[in-house]
Amino acid sequence: MSHQKFMRLFAKWHIWLGWLVGLPVLMWTVTGLVMIWVPIEDVRGNHLRADLPELRTEGLVLPDVPDTVQSISLESFPDGPGWIVVEEDGGRYRYSPTDGRLYNPLLEEGAREVAEAAFAGDAELQRVTYFPADSVPMDFRWPVNVWQAHFSDDTNLYIxxxxxxxxAVRTDWWRxxxxxxxLHIMDLQTRDLETQSQFNHITLLVFAILSVFGALLGCTLMFRRRKARVKANA
Structure with a gap:
């Protein structure tokens, strides 16, 4: 097959690939623009988190924990410091820094107090709802027993x-x-902003490969047109 026939074939492939991948490429560009429009810190609602009190280490008592754990760390909470113990099975527990006792899980009133102390926005707290790990809302998606604190500006705090x-802090902009x-990763089911979940699924891979192939064909055709112009000018 002659060089010109190859180029005509490339041009035909380039046109068909342009029709096929044009919409995904436009979608990737638009969604990418939206995602860089607001700083990721604002998307995650960091500006709506109240400053936590400074940690004070005097009079600390080590927690009474199992013989083997993954980690023990002293962390700040709206109501003061606390030990966070991560056990071997991944379970996270909070212990008192003054007497080493294990804290009981939060009840509704306690969750309400934490939400009001942790929220730095101007909206009012409207309701507090408990969700077990196997039925958390779509805007949370972590397998953890949580309280959802819903504010009047449609912000959700997950405790x-x-x-x-x-x-987590979930705002309208986060959603x-x-x-x-x-849309950007072509997966509306398992997307996860916090962990940057796997997005190398077959649909995205196929369209990405076709887009690259179409771009390479376009670059090849550019050289062909450039040579054609040079001959015409000669």
Whole structure:
């Protein structure tokens, strides 16, 4: 096959690939623009988290924990410091820094107090709802028993029922970002902003490979057109 026939074949492939991958490429560009529009710290609602009190180490008592654990750390909470113990099975528990006792899981009133102390926005707390690990809301998606504190500006704070830790802040912009991220990776089911979940699934890989192939064909055709112009000018 002659060089010109190869180029005509490349041009035909390039046109068909352009029709096939044009929409995904436009979607990747638009969703990428949306995702960089607001700093990721604001998307995650860091500006809505109240400053935690400074840790004080005087008079600390080590917690009474099992013989083997993954880690023990002293952390700050809205109501003061606490030991966070991660046991071998991954379970997280909070212990008192003054007498070493294990804290009981939060009840509704305790979750409400934590939410009001941890939220730095102006909206009012409307309700507090408990969700077990196997049925958490879509805008949380971690397998953890949590309290959802819902505020009047549609912000949700998620508080770990066992430890009282504020695990996530979810705003309207976060939910928009989350949806756009799902479009960007072509996976609206298992997307996960916090852990940057696996997105090398077959749909995305196929369209990405076709896009690269189409771009390479376009670059090849550019050289062909450039040579054609040079001959015409000669």
């Amino acid at each position: 770990a029922a066992q430890t009282g830790e504020v695990l 928009t970002f989350d949806f756009v991220w799902g």
